[in-house]
Amino acid sequence: ALLQSADDAASQLSSTKYDYIIVGGGTAGGVLANRLSEDSSNKVLLIEAGSSDYNNTNIQVPWLAPVLTHSQFDWNYTTAPQEALNNRSIGYARGKVLGGSSSINYMIYTRGSEDDWNRYASLTGDDGWKWDNVLNYAKKLENFTNAPSVANASSKFVSTVHSTKGPVGAGLPQVTLPIDQLALNAQQELSSEFKFNQDLNAGDMTGMSWTPFAIAGGARSNSARDYVEPALSRDNLDVLVNTQVVKVLKTGTDGDTPVVNGVQFTSGPKEKLYNLTATKEVILSAGAIGTPQILLLSGIGPADQAKALSIESIVDLPDVGQNMQDHPLLTTNFEVSSNDTLDNLTLNTTFQAEQLALWTNNRTGDFTLGACNSWAWQRLADNDTVFKNVTDPSAGSKSPHYQLIWSDLYIAFSGGAFPQGHFLTLISNLYTPISRGSLTLNTTDPFTYPIINPGLLSDEAGFDIHTMREALKAGRRFLGAKAWKDWIVAEYGASANATTDEAIDEYIRANALVVNHVSGTVAMGKSGSTGKGSGALNPDLTVKGVKGLRVVDASIFPIIPAGHTMVPVYILAERAADLVKNPSSGSGSSGSGGSNSAAPIGTSFVAGIASAIVALAAYLL
Numbered sequence: 001a002l003l004q005s006a007d008d009a010a011s012q013l014s015s016t017k018y019d020y021i022i023v024g025g026g027t028a029g030g031v032l033a034n035r036l037s038e039d040s041s042n043k044v045l046l047i048e049a050g051s052s053d054y055n056n057t058n059i060q061v062p063w064l065a066p067v068l069t070h071s072q073f074d075w076n077y078t079t080a081p082q083e084a085l086n087n088r089s090i091g092y093a094r095g096k097v098l099g100g101s102s103s104i105n106y107m108i109y110t111r112g113s114e115d116d117w118n119r120y121a122s123l124t125g126d127d128g129w130k131w132d133n134v135l136n137y138a139k140k141l142e143n144f145t146n147a148p149s150v151a152n153a154s155s156k157f158v159s160t161v162h163s164t165k166g167p168v169g170a171g172l173p174q175v176t177l178p179i180d181q182l183a184l185n186a187q188q189e190l191s192s193e194f195k196f197n198q199d200l201n202a203g204d205m206t207g208m209s210w211t212p213f214a215i216a217g218g219a220r221s222n223s224a225r226d227y228v229e230p231a232l233s234r235d236n237l238d239v240l241v242n243t244q245v246v247k248v249l250k251t252g253t254d255g256d257t258p259v260v261n262g263v264q265f266t267s268g269p270k271e272k273l274y275n276l277t278a279t280k281e282v283i284l285s286a287g288a289i290g291t292p293q294i295l296l297l298s299g300i301g302p303a304d305q306a307k308a309l310s311i312e313s314i315v316d317l318p319d320v321g322q323n324m325q326d327h328p329l330l331t332t333n334f335e336v337s338s339n340d341t342l343d344n345l346t347l348n349t350t351f352q353a354e355q356l357a358l359w360t361n362n363r364t365g366d367f368t369l370g371a372c373n374s375w376a377w378q379r380l381a382d383n384d385t386v387f388k389n390v391t392d393p394s395a396g397s398k399s400p401h402y403q404l405i406w407s408d409l410y411i412a413f414s415g416g417a418f419p420q421g422h423f424l425t426l427i428s429n430l431y432t433p434i435s436r437g438s439l440t441l442n443t444t445d446p447f448t449y450p451i452i453n454p455g456l457l458s459d460e461a462g463f464d465i466h467t468m469r470e471a472l473k474a475g476r477r478f479l480g481a482k483a484w485k486d487w488i489v490a491e492y493g494a495s496a497n498a499t500t501d502e503a504i505d506e507y508i509r510a511n512a513l514v515v516n517h518v519s520g521t522v523a524m525g526k527s528g529s530t531g532k533g534s535g536a537l538n539p540d541l542t543v544k545g546v547k548g549l550r551v552v553d554a555s556i557f558p559i560i561p562a563g564h565t566m567v568p569v570y571i572l573a574e575r576a577a578d579l580v581k582n583p584s585s586g587s588g589s590s591g592s593g594g595s596n597s598a599a600p601i602g603t604s605f606v607a608g609i610a611s612a613i614v615a616l617a618a619y620l621l
């Protein structure tokens with residue numbers, strides 16, 4: 001059942017015995033709610049702070065993703081001032097609605113590289129995290145199908161590494177843009193630097209490829225539609241929305257070990273608090289900000305931090321809240337000579353109305369698109385000077401150091417006036433940051449946001465800023481190919497003057513933002529030690545030093561994946577569901593078991609482009 005309020009459902013909740021209580025109905029939480037309730041002997045409760053409005057039109061229309069940031073579906077966090085970014089504080093989006101960040105993100109669909117997953121296996125001593133095993137889960141979760149309008153689809157991905165039987169709809173962009181062929185021509189011209197990769201979800205993430213999206217039938221896929229909705233009719237699943245968990249609770253001890261299988265939740269600040277105990281486990285899936293905040297408020301984290309706030313410590317776990325990582329992002333704009341760009345969706349109201357009608361009537365047209373149709377994921381050269389002082393932080397040769405996106409319109413994530421004209425935007429992002437930050441509590445009030453410090457570009461060796469700079473230079477080389485000469489007029493705006501390394505660094509520090517992939521704040525490590533740097537979780541994602549508590553979300557990565565993070569979260573949540581159901585499936589288990597009974601649902605960018613789009617969104621609403 002879908003329960004809209006803790007107060008209205010109080011008597012039902014207190015008289016029901018739940019085996020599993022999942023905190024956070026986001027990307028990972030949705031997977032768990034579905035998979036654990038597949039077994040009719042399990043009674044499952046999913047608690048979500050946001051609303052159940054996951055079918056909102058702005059969530060469904062892929063092109064409107066940018067308007068979801070700073071909307072009612074966003075927690076609207078802000079980072080602490082980032083010293084290496086001229087002390088700027090940056091807006092930090094996180095989904096607050098059923099589906100979590102999968103309901104507000106940009107839907108880019110990457111699994112991470114073979115090397116990334118194999119490194120997780122070696123860091124945790126659990127072969128179950130190896131690529132060969134997680135590939136089974138990557139297939140189990142997906143329904144990779146392309147609309148008939150996708151040109152030459154079979155040459156744009158490798159069908160043998162994909163599945164059409166899972167719940168999460170994904171595929172390739174269904175509209176061809178003029179810049180698609182120009183980008184391909186540029187790749188061929190510069191093929192010694194930019195190799196072509198037919199499918200970056202096959203283990204090797206490097207090279208230029210087509211961009212896959214979690215978009216199916218022209219509309220957004222998310223964990224609410226793909227996992228929660230199909231399970232809602234089950235008698236053994238309750239989904240409680242508009243309810244924030246403020247703490248997990250110690251309910252007893254097993255020998256000397258605290259048992260933490262209780263939760264405390266409420267409808268809002270100053271509202272009534274309720275306690276509930278799970279007969280088996282509490283699973284925290286509140287995301288890489290929500291989960292460490294709940295743990296720290298509960299006394300599960302660094303004991304000195306708990307003491308400073310007079311919180312009774314349940315277990316001293318120094319790694320909780322530490323190890324935060326994200327991918328820094330930079331946009332630069334290029335003026336183009338063509339008037340056939342996606343800027344027309346902003347500039348030309350007639351064209352906009354036509355495209356909107358296509359989406360509304362049959363889920364086709366430009367509103368089905370995401371940020372780009374093709375892109376490149378690149379490595380620094382092996383002999384790059386930076387490696388004289390720094391050990392390569394990437395997981396291996398199949399993991400990219402940086403990403404280049406070319407978008408067919410003007411984008412400025414930081415907002416500002418939209419220049420009337422036609423543009424191409426280069427987005428150059430660092431994917432192997434060495435920098436790490438932290439999350440700490442501000443106060444013991446669960447409704448006061450914690451101090452979020454991703455520590456962007458803060459590494460002492462300067463690897464991160466070096467790689468951001470090299471990424472921009474590589475992007476300029478790509479756009480400097482002859483293939484673009486009749487299209488690109490010139491770089492536009494402040495970045496155009498950043499020609500020396502020093503000036504580029506200045507531009508980065510003044511303008512870099514973040515891709516919103518926050519990870520690592522409750523990392524898994526090898527079993528055993530709870531000391532600093534050993535990880536707060538065992539390889540099966542149970543919390544060290546307590547019983548009855550597990551974490552399943554983007555917090556668990558010991559090192560941020562060198563790719564977008566949504567699919568890695570889906571993958572780890574699918575494996576976690578098996579680990580919960582069958583604990584002996586731990587090390588080295590195969591993920592091929594289980595059914596795909598979460599039935600797929602068929603049919604049903606960016607503050608800079610937002611001014612016109614916001615108006616459009618208002619119209620749609």
Ligand SMILES: Cc1cc2nc3c(=O)[nH]c(=O)nc-3n(C[C@H](O)[C@H](O)[C@H](O)COP(=O)(O)OP(=O)(O)OC[C@H]3O[C@@H](n4cnc5c(N)ncnc54)[C@H](O)[C@@H]3O)c2cc1C
Nearest residue numbers: 024026027028049100101105106107108245290554564566
């Ligand atoms: C704007 C944006 C764009 C992005 N673009 C992409 C992209 O294109 N591709 C990609 O792969 N990744 C992208 N990401 C990242 C990706 O979406 C996330 O890494 C991933 O979805 C995180 O999953 P999660 O389960 O860890 O957390 P979430 O999906 O964020 O789920 C956490 C859930 O817990 C709930 N919650 C939090 N605290 C509490 C509490 N105390 N009580 C109850 N509920 C609580 C939240 O409301 C939320 O629903 C983007 C993220 C954002 C924000």
